[in-house]
Amino acid sequence: MSKKIKAEEYKDEFDEEVEDDYYEDENEPEKEVVEESPNNFKAIEDEQEDEEYYEDAKKTFRRVNTSKFMSIFNVMFILIMIIMLIISVDVICITRYNIGPFFAINTKTYKDGGTKEYYGLGYKVIKYSEIAGRRDTQIGFWNMKYSTEPLMLEDIDLAIEFQNNPEPTANKYYKKYVKILSTIKEIDNKNNIIILEYTDPDGKYTLEITCKMVSRKDSLVNYKINDKVSIKGTVFSFSIKEDTKTNKVILENCFVEQN
Numbered sequence: 001m002s003k004k005i006k007a008e009e010y011k012d013e014f015d016e017e018v019e020d021d022y023y024e025d026e027n028e029p030e031k032e033v034v035e036e037s038p039n040n041f042k043a044i045e046d047e048q049e050d051e052e053y054y055e056d057a058k059k060t061f062r063r064v065n066t067s068k069f070m071s072i073f074n075v076m077f078i079l080i081m082i083i084m085l086i087i088s089v090d091v092i093c094i095t096r097y098n099i100g101p102f103f104a105i106n107t108k109t110y111k112d113g114g115t116k117e118y119y120g121l122g123y124k125v126i127k128y129s130e131i132a133g134r135r136d137t138q139i140g141f142w143n144m145k146y147s148t149e150p151l152m153l154e155d156i157d158l159a160i161e162f163q164n165n166p167e168p169t170a171n172k173y174y175k176k177y178v179k180i181l182s183t184i185k186e187i188d189n190k191n192n193i194i195i196l197e198y199t200d201p202d203g204k205y206t207l208e209i210t211c212k213m214v215s216r217k218d219s220l221v222n223y224k225i226n227d228k229v230s231i232k233g234t235v236f237s238f239s240i241k242e243d244t245k246t247n248k249v250i251l252e253n254c255f256v257e258q259n
Contacts, residue, residue: 083121090120094139095175101125101139112148134177135214135253136234148177150232155182155198159207162238162247170238178251179232181259182209187220194220194231194256197246206246211254212236220256228259 086103093100104120113131118124124144128134134148151173158180162169185197185208196209211231213220223229233254241247 086121087123090123090125091139094125094137098137100137110146115146115148117146128177132255133232134234136175136177138175150177150179153178153180155180155196155207155209156200156205158209158249159198159200159205159247162207162249163205166238166240166247173235174238176235177232178235179230180209180251181228181230184223184225184227184229187223187225189220192220194223194229194254196229196231199246206241208246208248209251210248211251211256213254213256223256223258230257230259231255232257 090101090103093102101118101120104118104123104125106116106118108117109115110117112129112133114129115134116127116129118127119142122141123139124142125137125139126144126146127137128148130148134150138144158169158173180196182196182198184194186195187193188195192213192215194211194213196211197207198209199206209231211233231251231254233251236250236252238250239248
């Protein structure tokens with residue numbers, strides 16, 4: 001008897017739960033049913049095609065921009081290389097061989113005997129041609145100044161400086177336009193060369209200066225050994241003494257004056 005009552009109680013509870021679920025479902029709004037028609041499929045396909053077209057357009061745009069950038073970069077790189085090559089050719093030819101410039105434009109000629117100024121791509125060249133003065137060629141930046149005033153030196157000062165610090169001294173005076181006061185050791189009329197020499201009493205500081213004179217009509221007959229002279233010229237090279245030999249300096253494009 002008790003089992004039957006319990007079964008009926010479970011049945012009543014189950015029926016109540018079903019009714020509650022039914023009423024809850026009735027209260028919920030009906031879900032919209034989307035019919036899958038051919039038009040809907042076409043709209044979805046069109047949207048996918050638009051997305052694919054947009055992605056392809058973006059990729060094409062990136063490729064075009066990258067290609068343009070690389071083209072501009074290559075052109076700029078080639079131009080820079082050409083400019084560097086032009087500058088290098090003029091620098092090497094002027095500093096090593098004293099010829100040129102080949103890629104610079106003459107903008108001014110001075111009335112000092114024919115000195116000329118040239119401007120190139122970022123550099124300037126001055127070819128000095130004084131009547132009785134500076135005859136070398138200088139290359140530098142556009143702000144390089146025209147100057148025909150020599151650096152004044154005495155043989156004793158140059159001998160001491162070169163003896164104590166040979167390499168720094170050689171770098172310091174290389175290609176400098178100088179005027180050196182010294183004494184004639186030797187005159188070579190055939191080769192148009194004057195050799196100056198300084199030797200201190202102890203023989204510690206010695207210097208021989210070879211001066212390659214500018215060719216001109218008058219000879220060196222007016223000068224003799226042991227004359228005190230001043231010579232203007234451009235420092236070309238140094239050589240350090242070995243064993244009993246003396247330190248040497250070579251000057252080019254020189255002019256001599258009696259002291």
